[in-house]
Amino acid sequence: MKMNSKIQLIHEDGQFRFVDNEEQDLRSRKVKRVFDRYQAYFNDIDRMVLSTGLTYVELNELIDKVNTKIDSFVELDEEVRGFISQSRYAIQEQQIAGVTIKNYDDRWTKEINRFEMIVNQEISRPLKEQQVQASFYMAMMKKAANFSVPGAGKTAMMYGAFAYLSSPELCEVNRLLVISPLNAFEAWRSEFIEVFGEKRQLNFMNVKKYDNPGDLRTDWGMANVIVLNYEALSGWKLNTLNSLIDEHTMIVFDEVHRIKNPEGKWARNALTLGKQARYHYVLTGTPIPNSYKDIYNFLHLLYGTEYNSFFGWSVSDLDESRALEINEKLQPFFWRTNKEDLNVPAADPDQIIKVNPSHDQKMIVDTIYSVETNVLGKYIRLLQASTYPPLLTEKINVKELGFLKGEIDFNVESSFNSFEKDGAKKNAYLNLNVENIKTPKFKKGIELIQQLVSEGKKVLVWGMFVGTMKAIQRELQSNCSYPSIWYINF
Incomplete structure (x- = not known):
């Protein structure tokens, strides 16, 4: 269908493309220079076929740019106008x-x-x-x-x-x-x-x-x-x-x-x-x-x-x-369905039991700050020392901590992997006799578990490190009153 405009944007065979009338306005040097500026919008600029992934916003941008650069006004066929209108709303x-x-x-x-x-x-x-x-x-x-x-x-x-x-x-x-x-x-x-x-x-x-x-x-x-x-x-x-x-x-x-x-x-x-x-x-x-x-x-x-x-x-x-x-x-x-929608009762307030660190733990902290070479490593070691110091003699297991591959710095992971080769670092912890240290926090936790079980209650214990959970399991199983104790590694 012939339109009054010299340049038209049509939708044909699933493609948007520019066409002209008999005057062949698209072939003029001036028009060609204008379209060459906007090659990024085209899949085939020689045939004036636009990229298939253009949004209606990008299509409007291109039309506005062309209209400001050339004398001819770009006319849109019915399908193009319908696409823009439908997409907009x-x-x-x-x-x-x-x-x-x-x-x-x-x-x-x-x-x-x-x-x-x-x-x-x-x-x-x-x-x-x-x-x-x-x-x-x-x-x-x-x-x-x-x-x-x-x-x-x-x-x-x-x-x-x-x-x-x-x-x-x-x-x-x-x-x-x-x-x-x-x-x-x-x-x-x-x-x-x-x-x-x-x-x-x-x-x-x-x-x-x-x-x-x-x-x-x-x-x-x-x-x-x-x-x-x-x-x-x-x-x-x-x-x-x-x-x-x-x-x-x-x-x-x-x-x-x-x-x-x-x-x-x-x-x-x-x-x-x-x-x-x-x-x-x-x-x-x-x-x-x-x-x-x-x-x-x-x-x-x-x-x-x-x-x-x-x-x-x-x-x-x-x-x-x-x-x-x-x-x-x-x-x-x-x-979003929240807890109120599900009629879930409000959580009981946390009952925090504060336990002061021992003299041995204070010495461990000083050693951690002197031998660990990165902030994340220091933080992990402090967590280990707070509950179960024997973990300090083992390499930090990134997978155990739940870090996603690609979301931890390579240099940090490399330093964790090189722990066993670094004899001085491991010896620094062994010299503190960490393998035989039981922390006040660990002891208090065991006492609390024993108290709750004696009251006929079931106990769920959360832990960050598998080694700590195994230690809790061993400690409780050494008492014949606790025959069925399991730990699950998430």
């Missing part, structure tokens, strides 16, 4: 939906009743009232976060949304891909069985176990729940998953706080996963463990194309000075 509509669903607005009554009816047909274990509303919210939002506290049932909430979206009435999704820590795999497997019972068969797929793309591709079509850990989301597995994921795949990033570092490798890989999927969710009970910068990655996971147009914060913008603005803009896009 999509996230605003989601914002309104998020607010109204969270406020239990009456306008959603009919939809939520239908949702609950369909979900109850699909599952065997009914969702709790709070879980129904949360699942409905997640299903309607398509892209959202769940920040509910531990124990609220975030996995069950996601399975509620999955049950609805994968039901015969909807057929929106057919499989669930979960990226999570390894220790969460079993929860996703067992919770599916609990929620769906005999109504659905679980076809569980652990991508970590696959050694080649061929086997992964073969089994993909049969699986309805697929899991992979953040560390393994790279290389051929990432590439193969991206080739298999389609618009009917629901993607969940569980414990998303694990990839909060905007510069982290795991986060960069996760941000490239499954752009074609329509349903993306992030789950964590600790959304902002350190600062507002921790939300940067998960917002990009959810709203990559809309982030700049709606949120628009740089990493440096995300600080306490903008807390009110950030909280207000973020509020519609996450669900």
Whole structure:
């Protein structure tokens, strides 16, 4: 269709491209120089085809730039105008939906009743009232976060949304891909069985176990729940998953706080996963463990194309000075069930027992400050010395402490690994006879356990170091009154 403008932006065969009329205005030197300035927007500048990943914001920017540089006015065809209009209002509509669903607005009554009816047909274990509303919210939002506290049932909430979206009435999704820590795999497997019972068969797929793309591709079509850990989301597995994921795949990033570092490798890989999927969710009970910068990655996971147009914060913008603005803009896009919603009684106040260090411990502290070469090492050694000094003669085990690979400085880890080679450092602790020192804190802890058990109570003891837990176990088992004592290394 011929337009009055000499230059047109059209959408054709799934591509945006510039065309001109018979006057061939695009071929003039002046126009060519203008477009050459903006090559970054193009996939094929010779054919004037724009990059497929452009957002409506970037498209508008390019149109404005071109219009200010040339005499001709860029005319937009109907499909281009529709794309810009629809994209502009999509996230605003989601914002309104998020607010109204969270406020239990009456306008959603009919939809939520239908949702609950369909979900109850699909599952065997009914969702709790709070879980129904949360699942409905997640299903309607398509892209959202769940920040509910531990124990609220975030996995069950996601399975509620999955049950609805994968039901015969909807057929929106057919499989669930979960990226999570390894220790969460079993929860996703067992919770599916609990929620769906005999109504659905679980076809569980652990991508970590696959050694080649061929086997992964073969089994993909049969699986309805697929899991992979953040560390393994790279290389051929990432590439193969991206080739298999389609618009009917629901993607969940569980414990998303694990990839909060905007510069982290795991986060960069996760941000490239499954752009074609329509349903993306992030789950964590600790959304902002350190600062507002921790939300940067998960917002990009959810709203990559809309982030700049709606949120628009740089990493440096995300600080306490903008807390009110950030909280207000973020509020519609996450669900949170708190302890009050679950009728969990308030925690009893801590009863802190203060124990003064012994003379031996004071000498150990002086030695720690003189022989340890980095701040983290000193801190860990002080923790060990406070309860069980024999640990000072052993190398610091980074994995035991729960540090994530890639989140600890290499030089620090190297200094831990070189401990056994550094005879002087180890001898400094051995000379203090640390292997035979029992601290007042350790003794008081044993006494407290014995007292509580004598009162007929069960006791759960938390510890940071496996060596300390084993020492407590040995101490208690030396008394025949404590035949059944177990320790669990998390």
